[in-house]
Every structure is written in structure tokens, then in C-alpha cells.
Amino acid sequence: MVVSSVIDLFFHVLICSLVTWGVNGLIQEGRLLHNIGYLLEDAQPGVRWWFKPLVLCPQCMASVYGTAYSLLIGSSVTEWLLLVFAVSGLNYIISEH
Secondary structure (H helix, E strand, O other): OOOOOHHHHHHHHHHHHHHHHHHHHHOOOOOOOHHHHHHHHOOOHHHHHHHHHHHHOHHHHHHHHHHHHHHHHOOOHHHHHHHHHHHHHHHHHHHHO
């Protein structure tokens, strides 16, 4: 596994968090994919629910992008859980400040 220390875990969390915020930023007004953001604003609640972990909610996006990133780097289940919860927590802290 790639995560051999706390410093490695920190960098993996930081990378995954930056990716989630980058993807979320792409759909904001005036950005590259802002038309998707407009479509999702008018979508039915059931449709919005499916897009929440993909592009709408950085805390929720940690589950999808953290899982993909963990598969990419070949982490264990424990490391995957640490990564997902740490990214979600970091994204929460960033969104609140």
C-alpha cells in the first residue's frame, strides 16, 4: 500500500480534497461546466440526490472520489475508510470557513 505514514495519508487526503473541490468548482456560475449547475438547480429532488455525491456536495463527493482514488492507489479497506472520512471532514471544514 502507498500509505505508509501519517504524512503520506495527509498528502493523499489533500490531493483527493483538491480534486473534489475542483470538480465542484467546475459547475459554479461562470465556470467551464456552469450549464450543468443550472440544469441541476431545476432538477427534481430525486435527480439532484444522484448528483449530490458526484458534483454538488464536496463532503458527499468524498465517498465517490475517495473510493476511486483508493482503488487507484491500491489501499486497504482501513486506509480507504480513513481517506474517505478525512477528506469529508476536511471538505466540511473548508466549506464552513
